[in-house]
Amino acid sequence: MAARFDVINQTFSDENQKIIHGDVLLGLKAIPDESVNLIFADPPYNIGKDFDGLKEKWTEEDFLAWCYEWIDDCFRVLKPNGTFYLMNSTENMPFLDIYCRKLFTIKSRVIWSYDSSGVQAKTYFGSMYEPILMLTKHPKNYTFNHEDILVEAKTGAKRQLIDYRKNPPQPYNTKKVPGNVWEFPRVRFKMDEYENHPTQKPESLLERIVKASSNEGDYVLDPFSGSFTTGAVAKRFNRKFIGIEINEEYVKMGIRRLELPSHYSEQELAKEKKRKTNNLSKKNRQKEADTSASPQQNPLIR
Structure with missing residues (x-):
């Protein structure tokens, strides 16, 4: 189902x-035309991840058609x-890149490079990065x-x-604008910012995006929150935020992190750190996919 x-x-x-x-397509339809300054979209990658009971399970054709609809x-x-940052897997990004060229100007193709967890592929070169497209509606405006995101030269x-x-x-300048290879560590269990989410992105990465491509008072949208x-980073830097999320457990995270009024009790919103142990390795996900007996089932959308 x-x-x-x-x-x-x-x-x-x-x-x-x-x-x-709610569902991303319905949530987006509730937002007025040309009302958002910055969008950051980190959708499912369709690699079999389990988002607390909602599991990715599309055919490639259905997944891409769905992506094109919300894009x-x-x-x-x-x-x-406005500016639109889009993340996805190395496998999917070529398709999304080509589609986005029809609508947007591609200003940068960013690589988020991160450290290894210690477990790495032994029969090929394992993936150590995720691609991000920086897209604008206007090629120049x-x-x-740039002065808000300078790094050491x-x-x-x-x-x-x-x-x-x-x-x-x-003398050479001591500061420079970052290039398109960004090195930020992934979020680890012992870090204060850790949440019970299998694909959590680091605050440092979002800080660069929010600072670079929005101003105080601007609207920032995350359609897969x-x-x-x-939202937490946008609020910290005095931006307005709109987040769309289908999973109730993640909605509770957002209510807590944004300090929003709700009907949930303090206990229901309390942060309880759990290790992300439900998701299989890439190799075992492939084995499970190969032995699946019901490829015709509808996809589960987080």
Whole structure:
């Protein structure tokens, strides 16, 4: 049975933050045209992950058709000078990249590179990164606060080299705008920001995106809010936030992290850290997929 709502189940909000508990396609349809400044979308990757009972299970054709549908709606709700960041797996991104070129200008193809957990492939080069597309509606008119995201320049500045190309010669800059390879550690169990979510993204990654591509008071949308890291970061930096999430357990995370009023008790919203042990390795997920007897079943959408 597909885990989809025919209507939006509930909303939770205050004057600056809003959570829509429901299916992403219905949630997006509730958002007015050209009303959002920044979108960060980290949808399911269709690799068999179990999101607390909602398990990815699409054919490739159905998965991509579904992605194209909500991407179209993201284009609709994004302001003319807005920016859209889209994450997905290395396997799916080529298809999404080609589709997005029809609607958006691709400004950057970012690589999020992270550390290994110690368990790595032995018969091929294992994946150590996830791709992110930076997309804009207008090729030149969009927000990019480069001074807010400067990082240390490790080459000439550290070695106190002189740039003789300049007249007069002067030391290299100590700060620079990051390139398109971002190194942020994945969220680990012992980290304070850890939530019980199998694909939680680090706050440091979202901080760079929110700071670079939005301003105070802007609307930030996350159509697959999950652990609500985007919302927590947006609130910290005085942005307004709209989050869509189908899974009630993750909605509770968002209510707690955004401090929104709700009917849930304090105990129901309490943070209780659990290790993410339900998901299989990539190798075992493939074995399970190969032996599945019901490929015609409807997909489960988180």
